[in-house]
Amino acid sequence: MSKNKEFVKFEKVDKSYDGKILVVKDLNLDISEGEFITMLGPSGSGKTTCLMMLAGFETPTNGEIYLDKNPISNIPPHKRGIGMVFQNYALFPHMTVYENLAFPLRVRKISKDDADKKIDKALSMVSLSGFENRMPGQLSGGQQQRVAVARALVFDPSVVLMDEPLGALDKKFKRKHAI
Numbered sequence: 001m002s003k004n005k006e007f008v009k010f011e012k013v014d015k016s017y018d019g020k021i022l023v024v025k026d027l028n029l030d031i032s033e034g035e036f037i038t039m040l041g042p043s044g045s046g047k048t049t050c051l052m053m054l055a056g057f058e059t060p061t062n063g064e065i066y067l068d069k070n071p072i073s074n075i076p077p078h079k080r081g082i083g084m085v086f087q088n089y090a091l092f093p094h095m096t097v098y099e100n101l102a103f104p105l106r107v108r109k110i111s112k113d114d115a116d117k118k119i120d121k122a123l124s125m126v127s128l129s130g131f132e133n134r135m136p137g138q139l140s141g142g143q144q145q146r147v148a149v150a151r152a153l154v155f156d157p158s159v160v161l162m163d164e165p166l167g168a169l170d171k172k173f174k175r176k177h178a179i
């Protein structure tokens, strides 16, 4: 089967927060399956707003966003199959690393056995095997970001959104993990 060239599609999307100024204006963007895309632009130019609309935490003022050909405006965030790492990489502070990763799996009703396997794999991917029982406050900034990345990937989402999540990571780490 050929790749879906319009796996994510922004069609004539405008966004205004105040009903006057458009912070996103007539955005038309097709992203194909397997594609890695980076948005570049000055501070305040609307990058986070685009990710929030795709994830479902903001709604477009005009236009529509499609995911695998379906309009997503009526699908709640947790049913969109989208993993997200926020700009401030907020982990749940009162939960261990293991519990942080188990959360998105529990929401999706994955069995404990499968969840444990997925958590092992995700932690090993960010070189944090063995950190399961730490609290976020007991980790360095870069380690917290890596847990946030693992939490976004652990449920095998069809789309992963990362809002500058790797600022605290050094070049060597990024090269090793090809990110």
Ligand SMILES: Nc1ncnc2c1ncn2[C@@H]1O[C@H](COP(=O)(O)OP(=O)(O)OP(=O)(O)O)[C@@H](O)[C@H]1O
Pocket (backbone or CB within 6 Å): 017, 018, 023, 041, 042, 043, 044, 045, 046, 047, 048, 049, 050
């Ligand atoms: N919840 C909100 N309510 C009102 N205005 C907002 C809201 N969120 C963002 N904005 C405004 O919308 C514009 C775009 O913001 P956005 O966060 O999308 O920019 P950005 O490109 O991600 O910037 P940065 O590189 O600084 O993260 C900015 O002018 C911002 O002040």
Ligand SMILES: [Mg+2]
Pocket (backbone or CB within 6 Å): 047, 048, 049, 087, 163
């Ligand atoms: Mg931003």
